[in-house]
Amino acid sequence: MVESTEFPQLAIRYNVRGVPRIVVNEETQIEGALTEQNFVDEILKAARKKTSKEQ
Numbered sequence: 001m002v003e004s005t006e007f008p009q010l011a012i013r014y015n016v017r018g019v020p021r022i023v024v025n026e027e028t029q030i031e032g033a034l035t036e037q038n039f040v041d042e043i044l045k046a047a048r049k050k051t052s053k054e055q
Contacts, residue, residue, distance in 0.1 A: 025049075 004011035014023050020038065022030040028046035030039070 005023075007026075010053055014021065014029070018031055020031070020033070024030070024043065026044040028042070028049065030041050030042045034042065
């Protein structure tokens with residue numbers, strides 16, 4: 001976890017406009033509050049995307 005006000009260069013790099021913003025594998029970005037199930041779904045989707053690119 002990174003505090004965007006303490007590391008503004010990262011906030012700029014990842015185009016942070018709201019919090020929370022989660023960046024997975026430099027590709028998938030998740031923004032805003034999610035239910036636990038939606039969060040898990042998004043993380044699994046990001047993992048599948050990474051796995052399919054490796055094959």
